[in-house]
Amino acid sequence: MADTVTISAQPDDLALDLTTTALVIIDMQRDFLLPGGFGETLGNDVTQLQRVVGPLVELLAAARRAGMLVIHTREGHLPDLSDCPPAKLNRGAPSKRIGDPGAFGRILIRGEYGHDIIDELTPSDGEVVIDKPGKGAFYATDLGAILAEHGITQLLVTGVTTEVCVHTTTREANDRGYECVVVSDCVGSYFPEFQRVGLEMIAAQGGIFGWTAPSGELIAALT
Ligand code: C5J
Numbered sequence: 001m002a003d004t005v006t007i008s009a010q011p012d013d014l015a016l017d018l019t020t021t022a023l024v025i026i027d028m029q030r031d032f033l034l035p036g037g038f039g040e041t042l043g044n045d046v047t048q049l050q051r052v053v054g055p056l057v058e059l060l061a062a063a064r065r066a067g068m069l070v071i072h073t074r075e076g077h078l079p080d081l082s083d084c085p086p087a088k089l090n091r092g093a094p095s096k097r098i099g100d101p102g103a104f105g106r107i108l109i110r111g112e113y114g115h116d117i118i119d120e121l122t123p124s125d126g127e128v129v130i131d132k133p134g135k136g137a138f139y140a141t142d143l144g145a146i147l148a149e150h151g152i153t154q155l156l157v158t159g160v161t162t163e164v165c166v167h168t169t170t171r172e173a174n175d176r177g178y179e180c181v182v183v184s185d186c187v188g189s190y191f192p193e194f195q196r197v198g199l200e201m202i203a204a205q206g207g208i209f210g211w212t213a214p215s216g217e218l219i220a221a222l223t
Helices: 053-065 143-149 162-175 192-207 215-222
Strands: 004-007 014-017 021-026 069-075 128-132 154-160 179-188 211-213
Touching (some): 014 179, 021 053, 021 162, 053 069, 069 143, 069 162, 128 143, 162 179, 162 192, 179 192
Parallel strands (some): 154 179
Antiparallel strands (some): 004 014
C-alpha cells in the first residue's frame, strides 16, 4: 500500500495521504438502524439505512488492515438530559422522545442498548468512540483535539444519516480545514431523495464542502 494514492472522486480526483487520513463512522447506532428503534418510531423506513452496513463492514475491515485511525461517533445524551437543549428535546411530535423508554432502553441515552453501535460495526480496542450531544461530531466533543494529536488532515466520512449528522459533521470538518471524502454507499438516509441530493450537494460547485466516492475506490486504495 502506497502512502499517497489518487482516488477517482466527485467532483474530481483527489490525492489522499493515507498516513494522515482517518475513517469516521457516524452514528451507526441501534436506535437509528434497528426495527423498533427511535428511527422507526419517527415513521422512518430503517431498511434504507441497513443498506449501508455491508459496504461499511468491508471498508472498516480495509481501514483496520491498513492501520488507519478509526473514529466512531454516537449521538446521545446524559441520563439526566442536562446536555439536551429543550429545542431538541421538544422538537416535533414523535411517538417517543429522547429519554423516553423505547424498545432498546431509554431513547438515545448513553449506556442504553439502543444508543450503542450495531453489532456488525462494534469498535475494536483502541478505536476512538466520540459521544456527541449534537448532530455535528465536533460540537461539544474532543474530536478536533484527537484529530490534531494524530496529525489527521483528511477524513473518510461514513454513517447515518446523510443529510443530518453526516452533512453537519462534514461541513464542520470542512470549515476546520479537513478534506472530506463522503463515501457514497457507506452513508444512508431514510429518504432516497435526500440521499441522492445530499450527496450531490457535497460535490456540487467544485466540491463546495467535500468529495464523494464509492467504497470500492477507497478499498482499492487501502489494499
Ligand atoms: C438524526 C443522525 N438524524 N445521526 N441523527 O437525528 O443523523
